[in-house]
Amino acid sequence: MCRAPARREASGHDSSDSPDRGAAMIDVARLTKQYGAKTAVDGVSFTVAPGRVTGFLGPNGAGKSTTMRMVLGLDRPTAGSVTVNGRAYRDSPAPLREVGALLEARALHPGRSARDHLRWLAASNRIPVARVDEVLGLVGLEAVAGTRVGKFSLGMGQRLGIAVALLGDPPVVVLDEPVNGLDPEGIRWVRTLARRLAAEGRTVFVSSHLMSEMALTADHLVVIGRGRILADCSMPDFIAEHAASFVRVRTQGGQVADVLRGAGADVTPVDGELHVQGLDAAAVGELVGDKGLYLHELTLVRSSLEDAFMTLTASSVEYTARDGAELAGATR
Numbered sequence: 001m002c003r004a005p006a007r008r009e010a011s012g013h014d015s016s017d018s019p020d021r022g023a024a025m026i027d028v029a030r031l032t033k034q035y036g037a038k039t040a041v042d043g044v045s046f047t048v049a050p051g052r053v054t055g056f057l058g059p060n061g062a063g064k065s066t067t068m069r070m071v072l073g074l075d076r077p078t079a080g081s082v083t084v085n086g087r088a089y090r091d092s093p094a095p096l097r098e099v100g101a102l103l104e105a106r107a108l109h110p111g112r113s114a115r116d117h118l119r120w121l122a123a124s125n126r127i128p129v130a131r132v133d134e135v136l137g138l139v140g141l142e143a144v145a146g147t148r149v150g151k152f153s154l155g156m157g158q159r160l161g162i163a164v165a166l167l168g169d170p171p172v173v174v175l176d177e178p179v180n181g182l183d184p185e186g187i188r189w190v191r192t193l194a195r196r197l198a199a200e201g202r203t204v205f206v207s208s209h210l211m212s213e214m215a216l217t218a219d220h221l222v223v224i225g226r227g228r229i230l231a232d233c234s235m236p237d238f239i240a241e242h243a244a245s246f247v248r249v250r251t252q253g254g255q256v257a258d259v260l261r262g263a264g265a266d267v268t269p270v271d272g273e274l275h276v277q278g279l280d281a282a283a284v285g286e287l288v289g290d291k292g293l294y295l296h297e298l299t300l301v302r303s304s305l306e307d308a309f310m311t312l313t314a315s316s317v318e319y320t321a322r323d324g325a326e327l328a329g330a331t332r
């Protein structure tokens with residue numbers, strides 16, 4: 001089901017209990033973050049499971065980055081808890097080996113080369129230095145490994161950020177807007193990488209504003225709006241539940257619409273075509289054929305993730321604009 005999970009009690013940050021090391025997952029329990037009077041995250045609970053890509057979606061200001069920052073111990077929850085592999089991130093003795101993360105705001109030393117940056121991180125996390133060239137290869141930055149990071153394009157910076165995330169070969173990977181600034185080839189590369197990491201059994205948690213990209217990348221979705229969970233379900237279930245598919249029919253005259261309505265279908269004329277719900281394409285074709293009528297087009301139109309997302313979050317967009325175009329812009 002595509003519902004937000006029932007609220008449950010916070011499990012606390014106690015890391016002394018034996019964590020379930022076999023299941024490298026992120027467990028968020030009644031997580032709340034307040035900034036003064038503003039509740040950025042409001043009692044959110046969900047689990048990010050291994051072996052699949054979980055997409056994290058929500059309009060601007062929904063609380064995605066704040067949640068991800070709390071997962072990574074960069075922000076302290078006002079209430080509730082987050083555990084990764086059974087314990088709080090800040091209690092991990094080797095965080096980079098446990099969770100690899102790419103966050104929107106990167107703190108890179110502009111005068112340092114990509115290789116030196118990674119070597120410094122490897123040394124301070126007791127990661128073998130040989131892993132540095134491995135990850136540079138993985139993200140396609142070998143040729144510019146000696147270039148100062150300050151000269152990097154946005155896309156190269158994103159690749160370096162992903163190299164940092166993968167440096168410790170972690171079982172859990174958190175990527176906040178990983179395709180920002182990437183060209184189409186880079187976007188495809190991130191998609192393939194995320195899917196491969198999940199296929200290797202890792203826990204992959206990704207936020208993105210690019211719906212078409214998320215639809216191709218994620219197996220499971222957690223959708224947040226105004227700090228609350230709106231949906232937590234598989235990609236197909238989310239789309240099926242929040243956006244209706246229909247059969248598009250082109251024909252001449254009104255007889256076909258009458259036949260379909262007579263069979264109980266819901267028929268809406270739109271710009272010279274009929275949008276039919278309540279009958280599948282085969283049934284439409286057979287009914288019309290039985291009456292000896294002709295069709296010029298018969299197409300199943302599947303609704304997109306974007307349709308479903310817009311339907312679900314329409315009332316949750318933080319900066320709702322009167323103008324429809326601005327509203328679409330508010331969800332990027």
Ligand SMILES: Nc1ncnc2c1ncn2[C@@H]1O[C@H](COP(=O)(O)OP(=O)(O)OP(=O)(O)O)[C@@H](O)[C@H]1O
Pocket residue numbers: 035038039040058059060061062063064065066067
């Ligand atoms: N440090 C802060 N101080 C005050 N308010 C904050 C702070 N960080 C975030 N907020 C507010 O908390 C809410 C959630 O912000 P957050 O950045 O988590 O949303 P988001 O879903 O990541 O949005 P976006 O898609 O725009 O990045 C917003 O209203 C934001 O203005």
